[in-house]
Amino acid sequence: MGVEMVGVLVILSVFLLMFLRVPIVISMAIPGILGLLYLKGEIPLYAAIDSVIWQHSYHYTLSTIPLFVLMGQLLYKAGFSDELFTAFRNWFGRLKGGLGIATIGASAMFASSSGSSLATTGTIGVVASKEMLKAGYAKSLTGGSIVAGGTLGILIPPSTMFIIYGMVTEQSIGKLLIAGIIPGILLTLFFMATIYISIMFNPKLISDVQEPKVSWKVKFSSLKANGWILALFTLVMGGIYVGAFTATEAAGIGALGAFLIALIRRKLTFANFTEAVFNTVKTTGFIFAIVMGAFLLNFVLTITQVPNLLADFLFAKSLSPTIIFLLIVIMYLILGAIMDTLAMIVVTIPIILPILQLLEFDLIWFGVIIVLLVEMALISPPIGMNCFVLKGVVEELELSDIFKGSFLFMVPILTLITLLYIFPEIALFLPNLVK
Amino acid sequence: ACGGVESNTTDDGSKVYELNLNVSAAPTSPFNVNVAEPWAEYVEKETDGVVKVNVFPSAALGSLATSFDDVNAGVYEAGLVPPGLHVDTDLFPLTIADTPFLVNSPEVAQKVVTQFVDQFMKDSFVEGTFMGVSSTDSYQIYSTNPIQSVEDLNNQKLSDSVAARLELFKQLGAVPVSLDNTALYESLERGVVDSVAYTAVGANGYKLSEVAPYMTKVDLAVSVLPFFINTNFLDSLPEEIKQQFVDDFGPKYADLMTELYTSSAEEGIKIYEEAVKDKGGAVYEPTAEEMEEFKAPVKKQMENWVNEANKRGYNGQEMMDYFVELLESAGVQVPK
Amino acid sequence: MTILDKIIGMIVNVNKWISFGILVLMMIFVGIAALSRGLGYPIIGDVEFVQFGMVLLIVGSLAFTEDTNSHIAIGIVVDKFPKWIQTVLDIISQMLTIGFCFVVAYVFFIKLNFVHASTLLRIPFYPFKILLIIGFVAWALVAIKKLIYSIQSLKKSTV
Ligand code: NA
Numbered sequence: 001m002g003v004e005m006v007g008v009l010v011i012l013s014v015f016l017l018m019f020l021r022v023p024i025v026i027s028m029a030i031p032g033i034l035g036l037l038y039l040k041g042e043i044p045l046y047a048a049i050d051s052v053i054w055q056h057s058y059h060y061t062l063s064t065i066p067l068f069v070l071m072g073q074l075l076y077k078a079g080f081s082d083e084l085f086t087a088f089r090n091w092f093g094r095l096k097g098g099l100g101i102a103t104i105g106a107s108a109m110f111a112s113s114s115g116s117s118l119a120t121t122g123t124i125g126v127v128a129s130k131e132m133l134k135a136g137y138a139k140s141l142t143g144g145s146i147v148a149g150g151t152l153g154i155l156i157p158p159s160t161m162f163i164i165y166g167m168v169t170e171q172s173i174g175k176l177l178i179a180g181i182i183p184g185i186l187l188t189l190f191f192m193a194t195i196y197i198s199i200m201f202n203p204k205l206i207s208d209v210q211e212p213k214v215s216w217k218v219k220f221s222s223l224k225a226n227g228w229i230l231a232l233f234t235l236v237m238g239g240i241y242v243g244a245f246t247a248t249e250a251a252g253i254g255a256l257g258a259f260l261i262a263l264i265r266r267k268l269t270f271a272n273f274t275e276a277v278f279n280t281v282k283t284t285g286f287i288f289a290i291v292m293g294a295f296l297l298n299f300v301l302t303i304t305q306v307p308n309l310l311a312d313f314l315f316a317k318s319l320s321p322t323i324i325f326l327l328i329v330i331m332y333l334i335l336g337a338i339m340d341t342l343a344m345i346v347v348t349i350p351i352i353l354p355i356l357q358l359l360e361f362d363l364i365w366f367g368v369i370i371v372l373l374v375e376m377a378l379i380s381p382p383i384g385m386n387c388f389v390l391k392g393v394v395e396e397l398e399l400s401d402i403f404k405g406s407f408l409f410m411v412p413i414l415t416l417i418t419l420l421y422i423f424p425e426i427a428l429f430l431p432n433l434v435k
Numbered sequence: 436a437c438g439g440v441e442s443n444t445t446d447d448g449s450k451v452y453e454l455n456l457n458v459s460a461a462p463t464s465p466f467n468v469n470v471a472e473p474w475a476e477y478v479e480k481e482t483d484g485v486v487k488v489n490v491f492p493s494a495a496l497g498s499l500a501t502s503f504d505d506v507n508a509g510v511y512e513a514g515l516v517p518p519g520l521h522v523d524t525d526l527f528p529l530t531i532a533d534t535p536f537l538v539n540s541p542e543v544a545q546k547v548v549t550q551f552v553d554q555f556m557k558d559s560f561v562e563g564t565f566m567g568v569s570s571t572d573s574y575q576i577y578s579t580n581p582i583q584s585v586e587d588l589n590n591q592k593l594s595d596s597v598a599a600r601l602e603l604f605k606q607l608g609a610v611p612v613s614l615d616n617t618a619l620y621e622s623l624e625r626g627v628v629d630s631v632a633y634t635a636v637g638a639n640g641y642k643l644s645e646v647a648p649y650m651t652k653v654d655l656a657v658s659v660l661p662f663f664i665n666t667n668f669l670d671s672l673p674e675e676i677k678q679q680f681v682d683d684f685g686p687k688y689a690d691l692m693t694e695l696y697t698s699s700a701e702e703g704i705k706i707y708e709e710a711v712k713d714k715g716g717a718v719y720e721p722t723a724e725e726m727e728e729f730k731a732p733v734k735k736q737m738e739n740w741v742n743e744a745n746k747r748g749y750n751g752q753e754m755m756d757y758f759v760e761l762l763e764s765a766g767v768q769v770p771k
Numbered sequence: 772m773t774i775l776d777k778i779i780g781m782i783v784n785v786n787k788w789i790s791f792g793i794l795v796l797m798m799i800f801v802g803i804a805a806l807s808r809g810l811g812y813p814i815i816g817d818v819e820f821v822q823f824g825m826v827l828l829i830v831g832s833l834a835f836t837e838d839t840n841s842h843i844a845i846g847i848v849v850d851k852f853p854k855w856i857q858t859v860l861d862i863i864s865q866m867l868t869i870g871f872c873f874v875v876a877y878v879f880f881i882k883l884n885f886v887h888a889s890t891l892l893r894i895p896f897y898p899f900k901i902l903l904i905i906g907f908v909a910w911a912l913v914a915i916k917k918l919i920y921s922i923q924s925l926k927k928s929t930v
Pocket residue numbers: 110111112113114115116152153154155156157158159
């Protein structure tokens with residue numbers, strides 16, 4: 001059997017196992033291990049396992065992940081998600097599709113304290129779905145708004161995706177996080193506009209029930225939760241921006257800050273606190289397991305020359321950078337439909353990294369593109385993790401409704417990708433300003 | 436390959452041996468373009484295609500930190516193994532070259548370390564075979580404030596990745612920090628460190644001039660880069676080709692590195708100087724007296740190395756004496 | 772069975788509280804280290820402390836993550852299958868998980884060496900590698916527990 005054939009078999013087994021409900025880490029690790037054993041033998045296999053697992057445990061930069069996750073968890077336990085939604089509802093509720101817009105706003109705000117899209121979807125989802133369904137919003141629009149809003153979790157910093165991407169490409173995590181700010185704000189506005197416009201075309205998506213009027217006093221006093229989060233966000237991202245601390249330090253300060261805020265607001269019981277920490281430990285557990293599995297798989301894919309074949313193919317045709325970029329986007333749309341996103345990043349970025357370097361694409365800019373593609377992946381069927389999470393927390397929403405609603409929100413994401421390709425400054429303006 | 440992978444053949448039907456070469460530099464880097472790729476072509480040409488070299492840039496097959504283990508185990512067949520990252524292995528004797536201010540150019544490294552290995556380490560390597568050695572260009576100090584004398588180093592947070600040099604900085608009054616190379620830029624920018632020790636070529640690669648406007652040209656030391664090939668792989672080759680590797684291909688890899696780093700060292704410093712000029716930065720070359728101060732702890736460091744070597748069961752003094760002899764015959768002035 | 776349950780439950784518990792302590796310590800340490808550096812007193816070896824902390828955090832998280840079914844799996848296809856097929860597939864999953872954990876534990880065991888240490892603080896790696904072995908074995912134990920349950924439920928449904 002030829003080496004390339006082994007590579008193809010390994011990839012096929014990964015997908016087979018994944019669809020048989022084998023945990024992602026195991027689906028990648030087992031074919032990776034068997035492939036390595038077959039191609040290289042026992043001794044090299046052991047060396048590879050030893051170095052992959054040790055190097056990704058004994059890792060400074062990756063400590064940013066649990067710390068940022070903890071920050072979001074603590075704020076969630078401090079009871080912010082309800083308040084965020086209420087605030088946006090008070091301000092935007094009376095607009096057409098106002099509750100959808102409030103969902104996006106609350107998601108964006110929560111995203112600026114949480115590194116994870118799944119966490120953002122889960123937390124905002126519970127309160128937003130209840131209110132939207134009660135107000136007579138269509139199930140598709142309700143589900144779509146929540147899962148789309150949830151994707152902002154990884155674009156607006158902090159973001160586990162940027163951290164993983166930065167680790168794999170050896171780019172500055174700080175710059176990547178900052179690069180997400182403007183695209184994050186833009187995408188928030190695009191999502192809001194999408195809701196507004198879709199209701200103009202199809203008024204049946206919402207009921208005629210008018211939201212009650214809210215006094216200015218109530219409006220302003222409901223902003224308190226937003227104020228706390230913005231203050232912490234400014235401290236953490238501002239600190240990175242002016243060069244006061246590194247991404248890892250910022251994560252530690254963010255978690256510590258969230259802890260203090262929860263204390264000050266008297267929302268932090270010992271039970272709450274342990275739950276926040278244990279949730280973080282679980283998240284850390286599955287993230288690192290997937291990272292290790294993916295790197296084991298990478299070893300096999302690398303030595304089977306799959307990456308070189310891909311690069312040779314792209315360059316042999318002497319395609320223009322734009323066409324190659326387009327092919328990369330299409331590849332991620334396909335992979336994103338059927339793969340776990342974290343695994344997708346760790347496995348594919350090393351493969352396309354040489355191509356990106358040869359094309360001299362800016363890797364910070366490309367990081368933003370990748371995160372947007374991951375956002376699409378999170379809401380596209382059949383494997384759309386955000387949709388699964390929402391289904392998990394809200395029984396009455398059917399997966400088919402959620403996926404139907406989420407399709408609409410791919411338009412603004414694709415629009416933003418196009419804009420970023422034409423105007424890279426959208427992503428690079430802020431990070432280039434840094435000192 | 437042990438696993439019964441069907442091997443390809445050349446046009447005239449002889450078996451093709453595939454050699455995977457791990458390179459930590461990026462595909463577009465001078466190292467890849469001027470060393471790895473030309474070497475791969477050279478080997479393929481000289482063996483009439485019997486050996487096929489696959490170059491894996493960007494450390495795709497594994498980080499330098501585990502390279503010794505990886506080559507020995509055959510995770511890949513060939514790669515560089517910096518002794519500074521393998522202090523606790525059989526490579527320990529080669530850390531003698533990390534002692535500051537002794538080895539100051541790739542040329543000296545290639546000459547001196549090759550002879551040192553011949554003398555003391557011939558039988559040390561079993562699973563991996565030592566094929567040749569060169570080094571990076573010299574390490575200089577890049578800082579956010581001008582450093583002209585040892586006093587300027589006082590309480591400065593200074594980063595390096597090699598234990599011996601960290602020790603030197605400690606003795607010179609600085610606060611040593613150990614950082615990953617990829618964190619250098621950000622750490623200077625954020626004030627995690629005030630200065631870093633690195634090669635001029637590397638500093639330009641990471642654009643350190645943007646965040647550290649001062650360079651002090653102290654020629655601290657080079658990073659020695661021994662080139663290893665997996666022994667099983669060599670033994671699997673036809674005798675004639677194996678001999679070609681030992682006599683020609685191994686030294687060739689070292690020659691290409693020496694060529695690259697020698698020509699780019701001076702150029703690298705010039706590029707840095709150009710880059711920092713507009714921002715009021717400068718490259719400073721310390722006077723002879725100032726250099727004496729920087730070098731003051733060297734004698735002590737040589738003793739430390741000897742003690743450490745003795746502790747690990749080597750004859751440290753004998754190694755150091757011979758090393759000094761080699762250095763002096765290569766024209767290096769060794770501090771007395 | 773109940774004894775096995777209890778023992779494994781205890782191991783998971785110990786692991787998760789180790790992670791708990793380490794994560795809280797890391798939060799405080801990173802925050803303080805950043806402040807201290809800002810004030811001009813960098814903590815020597817802070818990076819290595821965090822690196823070792825990460826190893827401990829991961830060690831503690833693996834079994835706990837398995838125990839709470841938090842390792843991500845994709846159920847969209849299998850969820851629609853008849854119960855007994857699902858259980859058969861679960862058994863396969865669990866056996867693969869156990870196999871993976873033992874391979875990793877075995878590799879760390881045979882490659883264990885007592886010399887390697889960190890660059891700056893010269894803290895030896897081996898105690899942490901031993902803990903990694905324990906972490907992966909604990910993960911395997913939880914999977915074994917689940918495997919036993921799966922086999923039992925399969926027996927019941929076919930009887
Ligand atoms: Na976020």
